[in-house]
Amino acid sequence: MNSVIVWSIIFVLIALFAYYATRMARRDDREDGLHDFGFALLEFGRAFPNEAIREIHATADGRAVFVRLHDGKTGIMRSHTKHYACHLIKPGRVRVQGQEGARSFRAEFLDAPANDGLFTFRTEAEAAEVSLWLLGNYVSSADKDVAEDGA
Structure with missing residues (x-):
């Protein structure tokens, strides 16, 4: 009878440990990739209100x-x-390199090297659009004004 109680306690402790470990892993997964883009927009608005x-x-x-x-x-x-962490990219301060996968590109931010990395998107269209944003941002507004005046 005494060994039954000991084994029961051991079983309950193992079950509680498994439950706690699973719950913590799920919480870490949720916090790891803050997929709440509304929160992201609020953070960006707070960093750059204008x-x-x-x-x-x-x-x-x-x-x-x-x-x-x-x-x-x-x-x-x-x-x-x-x-x-929010960063406003200044004209001419980013380098973009295409990667073998059409859904990815590598970007180097000269003013914020912590943001450098390989960026993979859900679709090729999204990756292409964002890379065009970055490449369009590569030309300064003064260069755009000169090009418009000359045309």
């Missing part, structure tokens, strides 16, 4: 969100567990 967001695209894993602003500028938000 910028109006026109369009938004997130990477397939939800760890990076790119925003297209009303005046043609581009921004990036990187998920860091419980918050987003």
Whole structure:
């Protein structure tokens, strides 16, 4: 009878440990890739209150969100567990390289190297659109004005 009680206690402890470990793993997965893009937009609005967001695209894993602003500028938000780090990309301060997969590109942010990385999107169209935003952002507004005046 005594061994039955000991084994019962051991079984209950193992079950509680398994339940707790599973619950913690699920919580970590949810916090890892903050897929609440509404929260991301609020964070960007807080960081840059004078910028109006026109369009938004997130990477397939939800760890990076790119925003297209009303005046043609581009921004990036990187998920860091419980918050987003927001960065407004200045003209001429980003380099983009295509990758073998058409849904991916590598970007190097000269003003914010912590944002550098390989970005993979759900579709080829999303990756192409965001890379065009970044490449369009590569040309400064002064260069655009000169090109329009000469045309």
